[in-house]
Amino acid sequence: MLGQIHIVMVNTTHSGNIGAAARAMKNMGLSRLTLVDPIAVVDEDAIQRSSGAADILQQVRIVPTLEEAIAGCGLVVGTSARSRHIPWPLLTPRECAAKAAQAIPAGNEVALVFGRESRGLTNEELHLCNAHVHIPTNPDFSSLNVAQAIQVLSYEMRLALVEDSVAADAGQWGVEWDYPLATHAELDGLFTHMEQALIDTGFLDPNTPKQLMSRLRRLYQRAAPDKIEVNILRGMLAAMQNPRKQGESS
Amino acid sequence: MLGQIHIVMVNTTHSGNIGAAARAMKNMGLSRLTLVDPIAVVDEDAIQRSSGAADILQQVRIVPTLEEAIAGCGLVVGTSARSRHIPWPLLTPRECAAKAAQAIPAGNEVALVFGRESRGLTNEELHLCNAHVHIPTNPDFSSLNVAQAIQVLSYEMRLALVEDSVAADAGQWGVEWDYPLATHAELDGLFTHMEQALIDTGFLDPNTPKQLMSRLRRLYQRAAPDKIEVNILRGMLAAMQNPRKQGESS
Structure with missing residues (x-):
């Protein structure tokens, strides 16, 4: 299920961010990373920041254009600041994960596209997407580090695809308690x-x-x-x- | 509302993580950071990684013990890997945010406690908490970077307190209680x-x-x-x- 999700990073400039993204992905059970025309390379810094997710970096796919990165995908969602010139279907991270959870069992590949550290995705790139996703932020300080944005989206993907059916609060009501409750x-x-x-x-x-x-x-x-x-x-x-x-x- | 949430980092060893935590907090609208007996200092690296959240670093509170950090808080939640010797009430990040959203309007201060990069919180520290929170992860690669964990929890806090307006059952965390919670x-x-x-x-x-x-x-x-x-x-x-x-x- 999670293997059908592609994290796509466009024109990334810091190799540390690529490593941190790989770690965040692996923490959440994702594995497929695509770099579109990267400015940074996968170097020692990336491997160090990946902190044990070097396998994802070794299998990274590098392509020259976003079109090529997403060619095989049935659902493409681009990360975006809230307002754009032409309105586009705009999802919350949770709605985005719900859409992916519908698309994936039907056999679709899903791409989540993340832009440049400095200025995100261009309008042209955003227009290649089925929908946009906006992570809610403090309006006065809204630019997330790209690896943090990947962390949040990957977390929502895991919740929707792996953890969802998990029984709510375990606590003393749940199965992991050591003694039965008093009658x-x-x-x-x-x-x-x-x-x-x-x-x-x-x-x-x-x-x-x-x-x-x-x-x-x-x-x-x-x-x-x-x-x-x-x-x-x-x-x-x-x-x-x-x-x-x-x-x-x- | 978000001003009543304290992010508490215990024995942090990398100043870059302190900076990245400050950025993640500010992105989500949080502002109050406490360092318990930090090993790293707030240096240039921290300021650079905070990427514009230096105000949070300037107002950071540094205390010698976890007890002092959480003394005034009515709800204290520690981040934890799943299994511990004595089970403790265990929340998902979403449930944790719902609890905070109940506690905060009633005037309670809330602490989210994050452990060392190498080995998290000790059992003794975890036993100071009302409840524990576990971020769902890939069981084969479960250790999140501390700033990433702060990102995920802060994101859920923002959703519950600013974006959502979830109300659910009040209980003793909420506004319909007759006396304030003990600190x-x-x-x-x-x-x-x-x-x-x-x-x-x-x-x-x-x-x-x-x-x-x-x-x-x-x-x-x-x-x-x-x-x-x-x-x-x-x-x-x-x-x-x-x-x-x-x-x-x-």
Whole structure:
């Protein structure tokens, strides 16, 4: 899936940016980089900045024109600052990824085209694209480093094509937790115990309880404790009820 | 809104990364950068890589410890590789941004914490956080450059806070809560008190603490207590240390 995505860099002037782009791509699982008429070469600086993504640099495709770079692609999206002379279909990075996620299973190759460090893509180049994509930015400081722009787009591509169906927040609700969550009955036992311990130590006056237990319930239920956490809390409550004096030692 | 977000870089070794981080932040409209015990200095290389974001570098805050960096923050999220010894609530960048978008209108300061270039954050540092965030990556090449990671998180923050206006459920992070959230420093005071009370009652053996305090930190940080809840818990701890015997009555 991600193998059908081509990152296309036009007239890049800094080899460090080519290396950083390769690293960002590989981090996200992309592998196909095309350089259009590059000014920089793939040198030591590029390899160093790629920080282990030299394989992408070794397989880089270098072509003289953007037309040639995108010739085989069914969906071509050019990165663009917001306003252009002629309006063009303008996508957010997320919409762009959604479009790619539709196009790729149908067998299409997809190109994401990035312009020069100094001034992006020309209008002529942008007009070769099916659509444009604009990364939302601070309007007073809107020019992203090209490798950072590639990072953001590649990240959205990964989310749409690889991670999407991933179950939302794992946290303690999810599968990667170490102990099962406490049941409602176990929590109830905890609160009964807590109330008694608070009465025993004189912290809770059963005649004027106010909101104390309600606030404690809210706190612990919100955290959704697991079984070991409930055990720890009950151990604390027991110690509170029958403290072992310091020095008594076991 | 974005002014309440602090990007916190721990022990950064390359000044170029500090500059690239500043640029990425400013592109997304963020401005507050904190360096914790940095190894690199803000030098010419940093300024050059910031490419016009020198204002952020000039206002950088440098502090000796992570605790100091996050002391005033109501929501602290640390970047992490997926698996850790004790599981912690784990967010995607998008979920993290949604949480921040709930917390910020309620007046909370938010910290996003990024680790060393070589090996990220330590478990100890990660245990100071309310939650962790993991940027989805190629499992065979998962280490993002730190400035790239800052780019991705800052991008999601901008989408959630400026571009989107996502509202979702408020919960304790949001505006419909009755008391402000406890700050990190207040939580820290709670944990210090808790540890002492547990030692006093003989529940915690300081010579073999095992994971007790880590598990308790995880539980309470996950719940993100508000100020009155922290007061209640500290009252309970005080009662635990000096129980008033039943019948003694006021």
